[in-house]
Amino acid sequence: MSTPLVLAIDQGTTNTKALLVTPDGRILQQASVPNHVDYPQSGWAEQSAIALWQGVQAAIAALLAKADGAQVAAIAISNQRESIMVWDAATGEPIGPCVIWQCRRSAPKCEALRAAGHAEIIEQKTGLALDPLFPAAKIAWLIDSLPGARLRAVRGELRAGTVDSWLLWRLTGGKVHATDHSNASRTQLFNTQTLQWDDELLTLFDVPRPLLAPVQASDSEFGQTVDGVTALPAGIPIRAMVGDSHAALFGHGVRQPGTVKATYGTGTSLMTLTPQRVRSGHGLSGTIAWSTSVGVVHALEGNISVSGQAAAFIAQILGVPDVAALSAMAAGDSNGVAFVPALVGMGAPYWRSDARGTITGLSLGTQPGHLARAAIEAIAFQVADVFAAMQQDLGFPLAELRADGGASQNSVLMQFQADLIDRPVSASTAPEVSALGAAALAFEGMGITTGSAAPGARFAPHMAPDIRARHLDGWSAAIRQTLTQ
Template sequence: MPEDLVLAVDQGTSSTKCLLVDASGAVVATGSAPVPIRYPRPGWVEQDAAEILDSVRTAAAQCLSGVPKKAITAVGFSTQRESAVVWDRRTGLPAGPVLGWQDQRAQPICDGLRDKGQADRVRAISGLPLDPMFSAAKLRWLLDRTPDAAVGTIDAWLVHALTGSHHIEVGNASRTQLLDVRTGTWSPDLLGLFGVPDSALPEITPSSGQLGRIGEHGGVLAGLPITAVLGDSHAALYAHGDQADHGVKVTYGTGSSVMRLGEVDNDGVCLTVAWNDRLAVEGNIRSSGSTVAWLAELLGTEPDRIAAMAVDAGSDGVHLVPAFGGLAAPWWDDTAVGVLSGLTLGTRPAQLARAAVESIAHQVADVVDAMGGAEAVLADGGASSNDLLMQIQADLLGVPVKRARTPNLSALGAAFLAGDFRPPLDYDEFRPRPGDRAAQRSAWRDALARARTPSIPHPRRP
């Protein structure tokens, strides 16, 4: 067993993964544990904070079985971001459900602020459009039911539960919609608008450094230092290293995160803190891999079968706009509806499968267009293993798609930052093929128009 190992804890929406990584970037050991998701009402998405913590301890125990603790020098965390957590100040125990990043129950709070003309003010300070995906409105909803509690995001909950401190990493804080994105501090204006007292919020910390030592509640993690915390999308971007300076990173998961370093003048994308003091722009897509999962359930099959069916078929004019909970970037249309268009008596499951895969690539292309285009797309995440999707993405954008050969980039990015090393990645490259991209994109926009609310304007191209 080599020494100077870094443990990466990747706490995602559906599972927690742990990777033990050496300084070359090689993965020495792994562990994982599922995390249940509940849907108690339409638009409500809940998890249990205690189950999330248990999943971290379980995955870590699997990963570190037989590994001497002295070989581990640091722990880095990559976490789901906008999900909101509430816990009792005295006991440290959860005081309500975790409201997942997809949860829409706080929509009335956002609507109230929009009706008061505050949407532009919120965006100007936070860099984010007024939307219930972000944590602020969810935190307000939780505090209305649990006054005087402590609140935070998943990273803040895990750091608190494992170290006893009440801290939040600056990149995760930038996703709450309560941070002044340019100063890196809680905004008194935003706290006032959302009615969240600063006494309930964690203290903001950098993404790397001595961020706490894990106590006895950490199980096998007890005694280990935390030296990096990142949001999952930010961690994946960090893992791409120098490639990130010129490309747009796309993490293909349940939803998709499209992110690039720097700033772009376009209201269709968000300004966020990537890590420490580096800014980035991002567009979030609510339904990517979940679109394929939905269609698989509808057709009584498995997601892998949907992907296989799509390879041997064209969409034949069928488009699926997966606005199951509205549309996020670059449209920010909460009232958009899911649409299947172009159906004929000849439409079969294979055409639906192809349309589902194409919908992912079209949505990513919408965000990349809003960012002003890209020299290349840097792809990672579970759905990036689909060669057809990667090729369609290259064809629609007209630029190469470079897929990281190493999986689990969110975890690796956390490990790289925690261990202060950044080995280069290897990529598979998909180059665009000749074709009428303009016609394909125009047909998609026609389908999108059927799904969208007419009164919401299109984002400007930079």
């Protein structure tokens, strides 16, 4: 009998990837398609929902062309989270853009809710701080931006969903509208204690209930493919859907509290499992890691809005071609320069949507290499802030950090990260941990035992305590200046 294969779709902000994965976590073939992000005005960020779907179609076609004759047993989806779209239930056509997680266009709505005193109840029910990062207020913007759309939403003629729901709808030819607990828990409309869409939250955010999808376990059989929509044949089950950060935690093999996962991408998400549902007192999000037939698993998460993108931004400012070139020109230290990349506000643990990026510590001795180094250090400093907040919330020390994503292959960054948090950092050799995690969920949902992402280079902390303290004090001063400007 041939080895069963899962086709894992990893739909991210920057790229859409398709991979053929074996139960032991080997990637037999993969394909990738780049995605485009539009910034139509300051603070806004969006993508074309149709282009995202076309990217999935192209990635699947390219993958199957490389793996001629491969028999796909199931599909697994990991997806960029907090990005939302609304589409016509009859035609499947989007009524507007996919408003992505980085977008701040819903900031006025969030501020109005805060001014009216609703932030506390929202965080109590969802575990999420009231912030434009989350989709709830974006849904109202989408249906109010098109004449007649709100009435159509109330009548059940429209559907809203995160990217997982959109892809499921398309793969099943419009037959299935569903999501999983991990994605639902990021919408700010889902009560993570009752595990239901919450009527009070729907009212506060002006979201009609008929828009929303039923919520299922992450390893459910969500539906089956139909003919003609992709290069896949009909009848292949979609056997797992999970947010990309959650999928990465699963892919790292984390099943018990005590270890933190950090995915270094456009932004960075840190996540750690918790023994039960936890409400953060230190600027983090209580969330659902994943769900299976056994039950729901809870976690703490810290979302950093701009991390890898911070290095890309400084590379552009300095006129170097890419982040690799920036890393090559980085000096051995930043010479007192600090870069706080609040380019779309600040996420965890500060949650200041009004913050803007700052560069401090400039002097006549500052060279481009110092600024390049400051950009790389900014990624590690932000992660260290969230790591510290997690330990404060949990009340016990965390043992290690497991890293994945493109920047995790930067040994200078990983060593500095280990030094700042004073814990070992393991950088996975598998560059596609989110896809592997989603595939593992699908396999396990089918009763097939899986492996986890292979550990890669391990970085042990070796920075002297006084030097570490000096670095952290300098970063804290830069943060204070950013938040008071």
